[in-house]
Every structure is written in C-alpha cells, then in structure tokens.
Amino acid sequence: MHGIIYYELRKFVESRYGGANTWDALLTQSGLSDKLFFPNETYPDSDLVSILTAASAATGKTVETLQQEFGEFIVPDLVTTYRAYIKKGWKLLDFLENIEEAIHGTVRRNNPGATPPQLSIARVSPKEVVIEYSSERKMYGVLHGILQGVIHLYQEKVVVNVVSQAPVYKIKVVLY
Ligand code: HEM
Known part of the structure; x- marks a missing residue:
C-alpha cells in the first residue's frame, strides 16, 4: 500500500488516539517496532492489517469501525x-463518477508501486451513482469511510445503500 496511507494512519492514530507514544506502542504490538513509513514509498498491505488489528485490540473497536x-x-x-485533478465545478456525484479516471488513475500513473482499487462506477441517473468495488483487499470499512468523508465535504444530502455483497460489493449513492 502507498506510503501516503501509512503516513495518514500515523497522523490518524496520533491525533485521535493519544499521540506519538500510542503510535510507537501500536508498532511494537504489531511486530513492526520503530518502522518508518515514507509517503513516497510502498509497503506491504500486511503492515496495515497488523496495525489495525493491534489498534482494535487496544481500543475494543472492530477493525471495520477503525477502517471507517x-x-x-x-x-x-x-x-x-490531488486537488489539481478535481474540477472546481464538480458536485458530489460528479466527483464520485470521476474517481477512477481522474484520481485513482492518476495515482496509478504517478506512483508505480501503488494499486488503488479498480472501482467500476456508473452514473445511472442524474441523481444516482453505483460503485462496484472488487479489490482483493476487501477494505469495506475504508470504502465506506472515504465515501462518508467525501459526502461530508460536499455537504449534499444522499442515501448510501449496499446493494450486493457478492460476487461484487456494490453500493448505490442517491441524492434526495
Ligand atoms: C481525492 C480522492 C482520492 C484519492 C487521492 C485516493 C487515493 C488513494 C490511494 C493513494 C490509495 C492507496 C492505494 C495503494 O496504496 O495501492 C487508495 C486506496 C483506496 N481508495 Fe482511494 N482515493 C480517493 C478517493 C476514493 C473514493 C471516493 C473511494 C470510494 C468511494 C476510494 C476507495 C479506496 C479504497 C477502498 C482504498 C483501499 C485499498 C483497496 O481497497 O484496494 N478512494 N486511494
């Protein structure tokens, strides 16, 4: 996983769960003592899994909740x-519709080690977007968390529904 994710994970832990000592303790509990993560490198996905599992044991929250x-x-x-790739005139559904092309595509081109999930996104009507997520990582919590963050940013009223879980995880976002 891209180093920016680990850089952000550290920032998240330190700002929400108690500072640098918490991060160091989590790394130790994850078997990653003193490991440094740089935003321009990539690291095994298993590091993220280990850190979130240790954080779950320490907080009593599920890994899915922490991912979210x-x-x-x-x-x-x-x-x-990535603001250079986000058009000023976009509203929430325009942004979502363009994640693959404008954002994850750019991440893939600019960072050879990074493999953001291939999201299949359809604007099925002016008020509705369907997102299909089929990443091997199965990070449903991260998916829903990022989605909520984006919704919060645009301040538009929507309903998010999980339409199917298998064979493909599919979400519907509808404006109301
Ligand atoms: C400005 C917006 C966004 C940027 C810059 C961005 C960038 C990234 C990057 C750098 C990663 C790590 C990839 C890797 O290390 O291989 C990632 C992962 C991920 N992104 Fe995005 N992303 C954005 C928006 C979104 C949105 C809107 C969604 C879905 C609604 C999404 C879903 C995910 C998920 C679920 C992952 C976890 C990895 C996986 O499941 O395979 N992202 N993204």
Whole structure:
C-alpha cells in the first residue's frame, strides 16, 4: 500500500488516539517496532492489517469501525494533495463518477508501486451513482469511510445503500 496511507494512519492514530507514544506502542504490538513509513514509498498491505488489528485490540473497536474512521479522516488530505485533478465545478456525484479516471488513475500513473482499487462506477441517473468495488483487499470499512468523508465535504444530502455483497460489493449513492 502507498506510503501516503501509512503516513495518514500515523497522523490518524496520533491525533485521535493519544499521540506519538500510542503510535510507537501500536508498532511494537504489531511486530513492526520503530518502522518508518515514507509517503513516497510502498509497503506491504500486511503492515496495515497488523496495525489495525493491534489498534482494535487496544481500543475494543472492530477493525471495520477503525477502517471507517480512518477512511473518513484521510479525505481532506487526499483531496488537498490531488486537488489539481478535481474540477472546481464538480458536485458530489460528479466527483464520485470521476474517481477512477481522474484520481485513482492518476495515482496509478504517478506512483508505480501503488494499486488503488479498480472501482467500476456508473452514473445511472442524474441523481444516482453505483460503485462496484472488487479489490482483493476487501477494505469495506475504508470504502465506506472515504465515501462518508467525501459526502461530508460536499455537504449534499444522499442515501448510501449496499446493494450486493457478492460476487461484487456494490453500493448505490442517491441524492434526495
Ligand atoms: C481525492 C480522492 C482520492 C484519492 C487521492 C485516493 C487515493 C488513494 C490511494 C493513494 C490509495 C492507496 C492505494 C495503494 O496504496 O495501492 C487508495 C486506496 C483506496 N481508495 Fe482511494 N482515493 C480517493 C478517493 C476514493 C473514493 C471516493 C473511494 C470510494 C468511494 C476510494 C476507495 C479506496 C479504497 C477502498 C482504498 C483501499 C485499498 C483497496 O481497497 O484496494 N478512494 N486511494
């Protein structure tokens, strides 16, 4: 996973769960003592899984809940970093419709080690977007967290429904 994710994970832990000592303790509990994560490198996905599992044991929250909190937390920084690829006139559904082309596609082109999920996104009507998520990582919490973060940013009223879980995880976002 892209180092920006680990950089953000550290920021998330330190700002929400108690500072640098908490991060160091989590790394130790994850078997990753003193490991440094740089935003321009990539690291095994298993590091993220280990850190979130240790965080779950320490907080009593599920990994899915922590993924969701983390996903929501990273949106403002992701949007700032990639603002050049986000059109000013876009509203929420325009943004979602363009994640693959404008954002994850750019991440893939600019960071050879990064493999953001291939999202299949359809604007089925002016008021509705359907997102299909089929990443091997199965980070449903991150998916929902990022989505909530983006919704919060655009301040538009929508309903999010999980339409199917298998064979493909499919979400519907509808304006009301
Ligand atoms: C400005 C907006 C966004 C940026 C810059 C961004 C960038 C990234 C980056 C850098 C990663 C890590 C990929 C890797 O290390 O291989 C990632 C992962 C991910 N992104 Fe995005 N993303 C954005 C918006 C979204 C949105 C709106 C969604 C879905 C609603 C989404 C869903 C995910 C998920 C679920 C992952 C976790 C990895 C996986 O499941 O395979 N992202 N994104």
